[in-house]
Amino acid sequence: MVPHLVTALTGPLLDLEKKILAATPAIERWFRLEWQEHTPPFYCSVDLRNAGFKLAPVDTNLFPGGFNHLAPEMLPLAVQAAMAAIDKYCPDAKNVILIPESNYGDVSYLQNVARLIQIFRQTGLNIRLGCWNCKEVTKIDLPDGTSLSVEPLQRSGNGRRGVLQKFDPCTIILNNDLATGLPPILDNIHEQNLLPPLHAGWTVRRKNNHFAAYDEVAKKFGKLIDVDPWMLNPLFAKCGEINLLASEGEDALKTAIDGVLSKIRKKYKEYGIKEKPFVIVKGNASTDGRGILTVRDTKELSELLRRADLKVGKDDTALTDVVVQEGVYTFERISEAVTEPVVYMIDRYVIGGYYRVHAERGTDENLNIPGSHLVPLAFAQQHAIPDVHARPGTTAPNRFYMYGVVARLALLAASLEMERTDPNPEVY
């Protein structure tokens, strides 16, 4: 299915697009060289926002769900990329454990797990599901008549490996973002790969570290293709040590927001952009859409906070550490509804994507909330590859190439972030 997109994007984005397309060989070479220095995350999905005058990643997910929403034709590409990844981590692999989220009531998520199983199985690996918070094997039925079986994770005899009953893998893949804490059974795993590493989990990970790494990547890339890195990078500020639920730190937050809004205003002025600047306030350590505020003016902050859900995470903790991120308008629409692209990668390869669409949200609002639906990017638009002979702005593959580039910039930033936040860097 090929979604119909409003491509009435003129001005700066076309410039950016032209520059990216013209620099394709330099860009691909640059990525190849960066991947000689840095190891990409095992897998990753990136939410992008395309404002016409800028295109930026707004969320980099290291435990991507939603593989079931990729077009089925993408599967071979995912399998081939997973083969390349496994080859790197553990060529003698036969067995892999996948640890999913434990919300077994979410059918869509379970279908994502089923798709991941399919990808690994098709690389020729034996794959079984593990959990750390279960005592016995749990069978979960899926609507299509198949079922998933989740088995208790154990430590092996010498205690250095995570295993299932009669199943000793060379790699444990996490699809559980560890938002509820680091399970002790995953501590000090040796002789095995744990992908992504524990410090990618939301118990440890902080968005501001990612944004800082992305700043650096965007700067370097901006230099390569000669564009202002701001065209690819939302401004941000961190605002910690607050507790909005207890009304502590509202002034600090106001100052942070005003700081970012004023920088955006300056940039908008520089490029003659008439839109109204806004920021997104979100938890520094959470993935879900709760507690995400759109703020256009700090005068309205108190009122917004009063109405907002200031608890975050699966266990309803108070929001005490937030980031203020430049809001990026999304000017893409499918059948009038506001939409943003999400790009999926395995290892360093773009393997698919979809549009997240929400009919009742504005161009300056978070779309990753109930009520949104997903439109897979069909194969014709899926090449992640430009045809430099096509005119920029006229064909979908060109536009998707740019998405593939910006998503990989976020992927590279995640790689730097993981290196820098590694509590045991000597392990590398």
Added chain:
Amino acid sequence: MVPHLVTALTGPLLDLEKKILAATPAIERWFRLEWQEHTPPFYCSVDLRNAGFKLAPVDTNLFPGGFNHLAPEMLPLAVQAAMAAIDKYCPDAKNVILIPESNYGDVSYLQNVARLIQIFRQTGLNIRLGCWNCKEVTKIDLPDGTSLSVEPLQRSGNGRRGVLQKFDPCTIILNNDLATGLPPILDNIHEQNLLPPLHAGWTVRRKNNHFAAYDEVAKKFGKLIDVDPWMLNPLFAKCGEINLLASEGEDALKTAIDGVLSKIRKKYKEYGIKEKPFVIVKGNASTDGRGILTVRDTKELSELLRRADLKVGKDDTALTDVVVQEGVYTFERISEAVTEPVVYMIDRYVIGGYYRVHAERGTDENLNIPGSHLVPLAFAQQHAIPDVHARPGTTAPNRFYMYGVVARLALLAASLEMERTDPNPEVY
């Protein structure tokens, strides 16, 4: 397009198929470990013959044409595999030269070249076409309104590199099989990759070396999955120092053929196969379909030789060195016409395939001659990957997995062959 295949394959092949599917994780692991030891050819196509009781590669092409006959949906898979290959040879690449065959009148071949250009361009490389037997830039128009431009290859200032005007590549890809000789301009290329290497060309390459390497691979693989390697491997004998055009060596050939026929008879008896054994006699150093004889009985040899075209190659040289290969029936049919699968690989990845179909040929005859047509394998059958939950023999993907395995066995044999026949092994 999904070709309709007669899948009335019972008995031993189903056994073989079951064994291959059951051993998938072991097989994929085995390939991963082999590729740690051996470098796969840059690209490769393999002709397979499926006799029901056995499945075997009969031709391993290191300069594959026919990329244009792969289904267009395969393109991203090819691009991703080419990206992985380039990454290995030369991550800092921006430029690549492709050297095609010089028969500019063959539109289908030119479309193959255009497809290869598309693949490389989509990996983000600048690609230009080179020739060693031309003095100036040649522009060739294609039916779709586009054109190809072939430029004279030169040696660079220091003489160590092959370049085009203002274009210095890190890699030169040969799609010219060098059947007409080794061009001096490609001698002693340093500081650049020449892929495949010169000794892969038919000036140097001999089929018996490939068959010998394949013997070894099939033996090892047969042990892995516990099948008689003969199920995957045609018997062969080399018969050199003959000149059939001058009627020299007919007796030696007769002896070689009788030797192979007698071995086949023994195997057919062992497995209760009722078919009539036959052999294929082909040039040890040629790719084309000319000079290929099907022999069922050496009594008919003289008569066959009288009627045969005993010249080979693009320059009509006499057939002086032949291999006698066990004939493998092909029991696959599309709309009643005899057909055989051809599998394409880039680096170690299966990236597509097609069926070669010939309505006027028998199940024991070479199909790679004028009058054949090609049916691309469509995406649904293209996963190169088994679903172990599907019942063997009932679904196309399963069958294609086996093809993907056997084609990769030939790929691995080509890799061993190239190592062993390398005139400058220290270069590796």
